[in-house]
Amino acid sequence: MTKLMRNYCIGFMRYFLLALFATVSLHAADAPKTPLMAGAATSNITPDLGGEVVGGFLPYPCTNVHDELHARCLVLDDGKTKLALVVCDLLGMHRSLCVAARELIEKETGIPAANVLISGTHTHSAVNAIGGPVRFYTSDMELTDFQKFVVRRIADGVRRAIHLLRPAEIAFGTVDVPEHVHIRRWFLQDGKMPPNPFGKIDKVKMNPGAGNAALVEPAGDPDPTVSFIALREPGGRLISVYSAYSLHYVGGVNSADISADYYGMYCEALKRLQAGGSDDPPFVAMMANGTSGDANNINFRNPQPRKKPYEQMRYVAEDVAGKVNDALAKVTWQNSAPLAARYRELGVAWRKIDPELITWAKETEARTPRIQGKADLPLAYAGRVQRLAVASPETKAAVQILRIGDICIGTTPTETFAETGVEFRKRNPFAKSFMVELANGYYGYMPTPRHFELGGYETWPGTNNLEPQASVKMMDALLEMAAEVK
Numbered sequence: 001m002t003k004l005m006r007n008y009c010i011g012f013m014r015y016f017l018l019a020l021f022a023t024v025s026l027h028a029a030d031a032p033k034t035p036l037m038a039g040a041a042t043s044n045i046t047p048d049l050g051g052e053v054v055g056g057f058l059p060y061p062c063t064n065v066h067d068e069l070h071a072r073c074l075v076l077d078d079g080k081t082k083l084a085l086v087v088c089d090l091l092g093m094h095r096s097l098c099v100a101a102r103e104l105i106e107k108e109t110g111i112p113a114a115n116v117l118i119s120g121t122h123t124h125s126a127v128n129a130i131g132g133p134v135r136f137y138t139s140d141m142e143l144t145d146f147q148k149f150v151v152r153r154i155a156d157g158v159r160r161a162i163h164l165l166r167p168a169e170i171a172f173g174t175v176d177v178p179e180h181v182h183i184r185r186w187f188l189q190d191g192k193m194p195p196n197p198f199g200k201i202d203k204v205k206m207n208p209g210a211g212n213a214a215l216v217e218p219a220g221d222p223d224p225t226v227s228f229i230a231l232r233e234p235g236g237r238l239i240s241v242y243s244a245y246s247l248h249y250v251g252g253v254n255s256a257d258i259s260a261d262y263y264g265m266y267c268e269a270l271k272r273l274q275a276g277g278s279d280d281p282p283f284v285a286m287m288a289n290g291t292s293g294d295a296n297n298i299n300f301r302n303p304q305p306r307k308k309p310y311e312q313m314r315y316v317a318e319d320v321a322g323k324v325n326d327a328l329a330k331v332t333w334q335n336s337a338p339l340a341a342r343y344r345e346l347g348v349a350w351r352k353i354d355p356e357l358i359t360w361a362k363e364t365e366a367r368t369p370r371i372q373g374k375a376d377l378p379l380a381y382a383g384r385v386q387r388l389a390v391a392s393p394e395t396k397a398a399v400q401i402l403r404i405g406d407i408c409i410g411t412t413p414t415e416t417f418a419e420t421g422v423e424f425r426k427r428n429p430f431a432k433s434f435m436v437e438l439a440n441g442y443y444g445y446m447p448t449p450r451h452f453e454l455g456g457y458e459t460w461p462g463t464n465n466l467e468p469q470a471s472v473k474m475m476d477a478l479l480e481m482a483a484e485v486k
């Protein structure tokens with residue numbers, strides 16, 4: 001190569017590299033941030049009359065629909081990544097239902113299954129989507145007809161939300177509403193603790209009775225914070241508000257009614273408060289359950305007068321909706337939010353059952369007469385512990401993190417205690433964060449190790465189905481995944 005040619009080549013390379021650099025930097029400087037898109041839709045998942053209502057200790061057939069059940073679906077798109085958030089008016093959903101719905105969504109929309117969060121509200125007035133007629137302990141089940149129907153309706157709701165994707169602004173807010181959440185696990189005066197179904201004395205009692213003279217103090221603090229993520233058309237009307245509050249449920253329905261409890265009423269109340277909330281496409285409010293395994297709506301210290309059916313849940317729903325609506329007026333809106341998700345199934349073990357407990361269960365079954373339609377606690381737990389003792393080896397319990405801009409959601413597939421949600425908010429690296437329980441599966445109550453020491457309903461084998469370290473393992477995994485997406 002001659003010197004001239006070499007100089008020519010070097011000159012050309014310089015020119016080429018400079019031009020390339022200029023193009024790249026121009027693009028970096030000029031490229032607008034991809035605007036966030038959001039769409040939301042609801043699918044009706046009300047069962048046929050005659051299905052078995054699961055909220056009580058014994059199931060019974062539903063004879064009326066007070067208000068319809070829904071799968072409320074929100075889809076977010078940052079131009080690269082899509083997330084789907086679904087809240088169903090159900091007591092909970094078996095892992096297999098959630099896996100089937102998440103896979104169907106991936107197949108039909110391309111949204112990866114790991115990016116789909118499906119949770120139940122914990123309304124006690126819905127039919128069974130958790131499992132079979134008896135409580136059993138497995139991570140994989142063949143879906144019932146109702147579960148298949150819910151899977152189809154969830155996927156359709158997500159597809160309809162995708163059709164409604166449009167440019168959106170996003171905001172985060174919180175408002176404390178302590179007046180509706182009360183810890184339901186109580187220390188009682190010495191000698192006042194009744195024996196549990198296993199014939200042992202616990203240190204705390206669940207639902208000890210409002211105004212019980214033996215009350216000493218509750219075994220923890222409730223989480224009073226309603227967290228919400230709001231999406232609106234730029235400068236305009238709301239698209240959706242995804243909220244979470246740590247309230248078990250309210251109840252007070254006519255027996256044998258189907259109802260979405262306060263969760264559904266909250267969504268309707270927030271919609272009524274929006275100008276144009278019912279316009280086309282309608283505003284979709286959503287209320288997920290935060291971490292409410294140990295907190296309900298009963299004021300144990302100051303008993304409240306008995307209310308008419310639906311009166312109390314309407315009161316709670318409208319009060320919370322009003323407070324969230326006021327908080328919405330003060331939020332700061334942003335027009336972009338990078339999205340990310342992490343999903344893991346953990347090696348959490350099923351609750352181990354000691355041989356003495358199996359002996360107790362067999363003896364209890366042998367001596368207790370079975371009376372049709374009558375719940376017998378020792379007999380029920382005798383069955384549960386024996387089924388738990390032969391549970392499938394792995395739980396496949398799922399935890400998930402969604403990053404939505406500078407907001408982080410962590411999920412558990414259990415009835416998680418208030419202090420776990422508060423701990424997650426304190427320890428994860430996002431300033432704006434909250435937890436959603438009953439997500440991507442249902443494994444019963446998940447007390448913290450401290451609560452296992454205290455005993456009580458939520459810790460009994462058969463109400464609690466996972467090892468006592470489950471809450472620690474899930475927290476560790478959630479914090480790791482939150483750090484990954486930060």
Ligand SMILES: [Zn+2]
Pocket residue numbers: 122248415
């Ligand atoms: Zn519950």
